[in-house]
Amino acid sequence: MPHDLTIALRVNGRKTEATFPARTxxxxLLRDRLGLTGTHLGCEQGVCGACTVFVDDLPVRACLTLAAACEGAEVVTVEALEGPDVEALRADFSRExxxxxxxxxxxxxxxxxxxxRRREPLAREEIQEAMAGNICRCTGYNGIVRAIEKTVDARICAEGP
Incomplete structure (x- = not known):
């Protein structure tokens, strides 16, 4: 017989307490209980990357992560991404x-x-490898890789040596 769990976590900067079935x-949790539909569900097997969110500053596949494992965690979804890095990425994604x-x-x-955020120089091949877990059926990836290259290079230069 399934039972419900209650956990406390921070989602997009807000303290949240949620009760849900143990296998959620x-x-x-993000989409159905908290209404954060920016976290997309594609394959629901961790392959496509559409559901990637930050949990304690690390990118994770939300479709493979049990909500119960996020007790006390800080979760950031695309809805709350902000700051100069994100603005630069959005602009470069658009331009490219x-x-x-x-x-x-x-x-x-x-x-x-x-x-x-890593502020490390990255070769095109390293970006391609890092992004390999995110599937896009529309763009062919060239624009995505170019956008990330430009943003990484600009943000490293903005920080200085």
Whole structure:
């Protein structure tokens, strides 16, 4: 017989207490219980990356993460991404034609934001490898990779040596 769990966590900067069935995924908690529909569900097997969110500053697949495992965690979804890194990424995604249907975009932005935050020079191949877990059926990835390259390079230069 299934039972409900109650956990406390922070979602997009807000303290949240949620009660849900024990087998609820983080994606389902975010979308169905908290109304944060920017976390997209694609494959529901952790392959496509559309459901990627930050949990304690690390990108994770929300479709594979049990909500119960997030007790006390800080979860950030695409709805709450902000700051100079994110603004630069959004602008470069737009300029480079990295957006088409938009379904993969939330997961792409979370993963790309993780790369930019590292402030490490990245070769094109390293960006391609890092983004390989995020599937896009529309763009062919070239615009996405170019956007991330530009943002990484600009943010490293903005920080100085």
């Amino acid at each position: 995924t983080l994606a389902d 034609g990295a957006l088409q249907c938009g379904f993969c975009t939330p997961g792409m932005l979370i993963t790309a934001c993780d790369l930019v």
